[in-house]
Amino acid sequence: MELDSLYQEVILDHYKHPLNKKLQSDFTAQVHHVNPSCGDEITLNVNISAGIVKSVSWDGVGCSISQASTSIASDLMIGKSLDEALKIVDSFSDLMSSKGTMVGNEEILEDGVALAGVSKFPARIKCALLGWMAFKDAAIQSSKN
Amino acid sequence: MKPMFSPAEIRKDFPIFSKVMRGGNRLVYLDSGATSQKPFQVLDAERNFYEQNNAAVHRGAHLLAEEASIAYEGARQVLADFLNAELDEVIFTKSATESINAIAYSFGNTAPGSRFALKPGDRIVVSELEHHANLIPWQQLAKRTGTELVWFSIDAEGRLDQSNLNELINASTKVVAITHQSNVLGTIIPLDEIVKRAHSVGAVVVLDACQSAPHFAIDVKALDIDFLAFSGHKALGPTGVGILWGRSEYLNEMEPFLTGGSMIESVTMTEAKWAPSPKRFEAGVPNMAQAVGFAAAISYLNNLGMDNVAKHEKDLTAYALNKFKQLDKVKLIGPKDNVDRGSVISFTIEGIHPHDVGQVLDQYGVAVRTGHHCAWPLMRKLGLVGTTRASFYVYNDEADVDALVDSVLQAQKYFKV
Numbered sequence: 001m002e003l004d005s006l007y008q009e010v011i012l013d014h015y016k017h018p019l020n021k022k023l024q025s026d027f028t029a030q031v032h033h034v035n036p037s038c039g040d041e042i043t044l045n046v047n048i049s050a051g052i053v054k055s056v057s058w059d060g061v062g063c064s065i066s067q068a069s070t071s072i073a074s075d076l077m078i079g080k081s082l083d084e085a086l087k088i089v090d091s092f093s094d095l096m097s098s099k100g101t102m103v104g105n106e107e108i109l110e111d112g113v114a115l116a117g118v119s120k121f122p123a124r125i126k127c128a129l130l131g132w133m134a135f136k137d138a139a140i141q142s143s144k145n
Numbered sequence: 146m147k148p149m150f151s152p153a154e155i156r157k158d159f160p161i162f163s164k165v166m167r168g169g170n171r172l173v174y175l176d177s178g179a180t181s182q183k184p185f186q187v188l189d190a191e192r193n194f195y196e197q198n199n200a201a202v203h204r205g206a207h208l209l210a211e212e213a214s215i216a217y218e219g220a221r222q223v224l225a226d227f228l229n230a231e232l233d234e235v236i237f238t239k240s241a242t243e244s245i246n247a248i249a250y251s252f253g254n255t256a257p258g259s260r261f262a263l264k265p266g267d268r269i270v271v272s273e274l275e276h277h278a279n280l281i282p283w284q285q286l287a288k289r290t291g292t293e294l295v296w297f298s299i300d301a302e303g304r305l306d307q308s309n310l311n312e313l314i315n316a317s318t319k320v321v322a323i324t325h326q327s328n329v330l331g332t333i334i335p336l337d338e339i340v341k342r343a344h345s346v347g348a349v350v351v352l353d354a355c356q357s358a359p360h361f362a363i364d365v366k367a368l369d370i371d372f373l374a375f376s377g378h379k380a381l382g383p384t385g386v387g388i389l390w391g392r393s394e395y396l397n398e399m400e401p402f403l404t405g406g407s408m409i410e411s412v413t414m415t416e417a418k419w420a421p422s423p424k425r426f427e428a429g430v431p432n433m434a435q436a437v438g439f440a441a442a443i444s445y446l447n448n449l450g451m452d453n454v455a456k457h458e459k460d461l462t463a464y465a466l467n468k469f470k471q472l473d474k475v476k477l478i479g480p481k482d483n484v485d486r487g488s489v490i491s492f493t494i495e496g497i498h499p500h501d502v503g504q505v506l507d508q509y510g511v512a513v514r515t516g517h518h519c520a521w522p523l524m525r526k527l528g529l530v531g532t533t534r535a536s537f538y539v540y541n542d543e544a545d546v547d548a549l550v551d552s553v554l555q556a557q558k559y560f561k562v
Contacts, residue, residue, distance in 0.1 A: 002167060003508045003559065007501075012560070038500055039517040039524065039531050061530045063500035064560075127500065 005117035006124070007064065014068035014111070019075045021067075024057040029142035033134040035126050040066045044074075044134040048142040053077045053085050056135060065115070065124050070131025072111045077135060082143065088112075089136045096125050150449070150457045152542040158184035158445075159540055170510025173548045178328050178356060178489055178536030179514050180378045183442070187382060190441035194434040201430045203407060217433050220440035221423070227443045228373070228390055229364040236389040236396075236426040237436050241355045242278040244374035244389035245322070247402035247426060248351055249282035252320065253289055254400040260347075261319070261399060265291035268317040270348075272297035272305060273526050274327040274334070277519040279353040279374075283322050292319070299526065303330035303479045310342055318348040325357035329518045329534065330479030331462070331489030333357065340369050349395070355379055359446070359538070360487055361455035365390060377435065381539075382442035386435035389426060396422035403428040446539075454539055458488035461537050465490050465546045474562060475553060478532050488537035491518075494553065496562035499531040505556035506533075511549055 027045035034041045042060030046053065056074040060067070073092070077085045092112055095104045100120035104113035118128045156162045159182045166172050174182060194216055200209035202217045225235045238244045255261040263269075269283050269292055287294040295313055298306045314321060321343040326333045336352070343350045349371040354363060358373075359380035365373055372395070377386040391399075401408055401419055405428035410418040419425045446454060463483045469475060474495040480486045494502055503515035516531040517524045524531060535549055 001508065003505060006504065007559070037516065039521065040500075041530075063498035065500075121504070124500075124504070 008114040010114040011068040014071040015064040018071040020057050029138045031138045046138040051082050065127040066130045069128045073131045150453050156540045166510035173511040173545045175535035176512045177538035187438045187441045191434045191438040194437045220436040223440035234393050236423040238387045240387040241374040241376040246282045249286045250402040251399045263290040263292045267292045267319045270321045273299050303332050314342045322351040324353040326487045328356045329520045331487040333485040362451040377439035382439035383435040386432045386439045462488045491532040491534045497560045499533045502533045506552045509552040511552045
């Protein structure tokens with residue numbers, strides 16, 4: 001079924017058991033992003049010190065795609081250098097705008113490739129990008145602070 | 146004898162129902178609250194206008210200009226009759242949103258001393274049920290003029306709480322802007338007491354009829370309201386055309402919202418004098434083909450009979466309410482009985498976000514609306530991030546409700562809740 005390309009098992013797992021979904025207080029930047037078309041909301045904290053992503057934590061409400069995607073993104077970013085992390089975000093953005101033509105690089109995106117199918121559903125791409133864009137915004141703000 | 150109301154027969158007039166949807170399914174279109182589908186009579190009317198009569202209305206002395214003007218003014222007459230209004234009271238806009246903004250901006254542009262002028266200490270009354278289109282224009286007008294914005298609350302079932310009517314609509318109140326039927330919950334607002342109270346304090350009543358006028362007969366004289374807005378595309382008509390209705394005596398006192406061609410009586414390099422309504426509010430070459438298509442849609446509804454339309458939708462809503470009450474872990478949001486209630490079913494499914502519900506339903510050809518339905522304050526009030534909304538119209542039948550229920554069960558199975 002077409003749906004299975006959207007809702008892979010790994011996505012449903014992240015949705016039911018999201019990672020890093022508890023805001024940490026020792027952040028270097030905090031952002032709040034919303035998806036005005038569907039009402040999804042996310043608050044995301046990052047701690048980036050000496051160019052390394054020490055922690056990513058978040059809280060929010062949203063659909064399975066946005067929640068799972070944020071869970072995957074947060075898990076990926078922790079421990080990476082800021083440069084690396086931003087490259088991963090770009091790689092994911094490319095995947096999302098591929099209209100189903102890319103499968104994603106598993107070495108870079110890990111569980112994130114499970115979201116490749118989202119790119120075939122234009123209405124859901126924003127859901128998948130919510131957490132990633134929040135991270136990117138927070139990372140940029142943190143480097144300014 | 147008129148034939149029985151038959152959605153299956155009606156669907157034959159709508160080309161879109163022959164489309165094959167995801168999963169090879171037929172289209173089960175339950176999103177008419179967002180926009181309705183269009184019968185070929187409407188598509189043909191628009192096409193015919195372009196093929197036979199196209200010219201800028203109210204200008205030029207050639208045959209096409211005459212025919213275009215006759216078609217356009219004929220459309221106005223159809224809409225006026227539909228609302229039991231006078232011809233000069235019906236203004237074509239591009240949308241209901243534009244209609245409401247036209248009223249709000251007009252009030253805001255009015256010179257001090259006019260009955261529509263707003264100043265600090267005055268009050269505008271809305272409700273928690275409002276669509277953004279009937280909230281934000283008033284909210285922003287209140288900000289610009291220093292006016293106070295207050296609102297009716299709702300109870301747990303989404304009925305309007307009118308217990309504080311006399312305090313809310315007080316002597317300072319200038320405008321009461323309220324929806325006729327909630328686009329999210331289907332709640333139909335009983336207007337009698339609101340209108341009486343508003344008029345007793347000298348306030349005008351603006352009715353957002355987007356969700357009511359396409360579904361049951363509206364008589365602006367019987368309702369005794371002062372302004373009304375609704376859109377063509379929710380009433381089987383084209384996009385890009387809406388209606389602003391207002392009492393003639395008010396419209397001719399009001400400042401126009403948009404200025405330019407057609408809306409003037411005389412112009413010099415430094416001054417302009419406004420034409421009377423409706424031209425006063427129709428600057429520029431209007432959406433003529435869309436107005437003609439809108440009138441064809443209204444004629445289509447008139448042929449069905451608005452009372453028959455209303456009865457059909459009420460029966461279908463009763464059937465759907467009954468089906469939904471039997472579903473496990475599915476919560477109806479909005480009035481649970483079928484009194485003062487339109488053909489809208491909003492619901493949540495425990496453990497599944499509305500966006501995901503909509504996605505699974507789509508796999509079965511079932512088109513619904515998900516999210517906050519442009520009524521974010523209402524969602525916050527209800528403590529919800531969103532709902533899934535099925536809305537019915539003339540082409541829907543019990544088989545559509547059954548398909549909806551089946552796909553809801555599939556969603557629960559898919560997400561293992």
